[in-house]
């Protein structure tokens with residue numbers, strides 16, 4: 499009993515000492531942040547000039563949840579990217595600071611270090627750190643100037659301290675803000691879905707999921723009586739995307755509204771092409787497509803089964819879909835069951851991604 503009390507008192511003393519020490523005199527902390535991938539995902543190519551440290555990831559996390567980065571102090575990145583929705587927004591179009599509606603559906607955040615072909619639906623940001631500064635300045639999003647954002651962060655004691663831990667100096671800059679947010683976003687990973695566990699031999703798929711998996715990874719070949727949904731052509735690899743920009747046949751030419759990738763490259767072949775999204779956690783990211791036109795996975799499957807439109811840029815890999823895949827009701831529900839095996843509750847509930855405030 500006595501011994502326990504002594505330990506308790508020593509414990510409290512150490513705690514008080516370290517806490518106050520931390521507050522009064524923060525120190526540069528270069529300790530590396532370890533991304534735990536358990537061999538499920540390939541070795542990530544972390545930018546060599548922005549190697550992850552615990553202090554920078556933490557700073558990035560604070561900034562991601564920081565409403566002061568917006569003009570009227572009402573909006574943080576996390577207001578349109580909610581962890582419970584796979585860091586996306588269930589509103590078809592996010593509402594920015596001036597109550598203005600954006601033009602596209604917010605995108606999920608996980609495994610971004612593997613996105614080798616740029617960010618946003620049209621890929622207009624090449625590096626994640628460049629991406630991070632755009633929403634702050636976007637008039638439909640946070641609508642703030644970088645110099646104002648820097649000044650507001652510079653004024654806060656908790657940020658002065660955290661910048662010292664992260665960068666060794668309390669001086670705030672837009673570049674440092676972007677590097678820290680890049681680090682936090684890189685730290686957000688998803689690799690513990692039922693399907694990941696199945697691949698490691700640690701889970702079994704139901705018969706329905708198994709049939710859905712076969713459909714997902716097969717080409718439709720009616721001559722040889724082989725059913726297939728053709729999804730794997732584009733939603734391929736461990737992250738269920740080929741990292742390309744493509745037109746998946748949502749509209750005919752006369753109905754193109756958002757020209758997507760074309761706005762960046764000006765190549766006619768990129769008209770109405772959009773980033774092929776990962777299908778991990780797709781169960782949580784409705785509504786679907788860049789313009790949120792589909793509300794459910796069923797509607798998406800119906801699109802690929804029988805509504806893919808021919809246009810000047812519809813991808814050639816969808817030629818069988820254009821003719822129609824003739825999936826039965828059972829096959830559609832099998833495919834949906836497989837897509838739901840890509841849901842990762844570990845990621846969705848990971849305390850390290852929650853608000854630090």
Ligand code: HEC
Nearest residue numbers: 574575578592593594602603604605617618619630633639
């Ligand atoms: C008002 C809502 C809103 C806010 C605030 C917001 N975003 Fe977004 N985010 C979006 C939308 C909408 C898109 C897609 C835009 C597009 O493609 O043109 C997007 C796209 C992204 C992407 C691209 C993902 C990919 O796969 O290419 C990343 C990363 C991202 N946001 C991070 C952030 C960060 C970091 C912040 C804060 C600095 C932030 N967002 C603030 C709505 C928002």
Ligand code: HEC
Nearest residue numbers: 727728729732744746772774775786787788798802813815
């Ligand atoms: C030719 C390439 C291609 C094929 C094949 C393909 N997709 Fe897609 N998929 C895309 C592109 C590109 C988008 C984004 C389109 C947009 O938003 O305008 C997309 C979007 C989606 C989305 C919405 C994701 C989101 O976050 O909004 C889902 C779900 C989806 N596809 C599932 C499937 C399934 C299931 C199959 C097979 C039946 C399939 N896709 C076949 C290219 C493809």
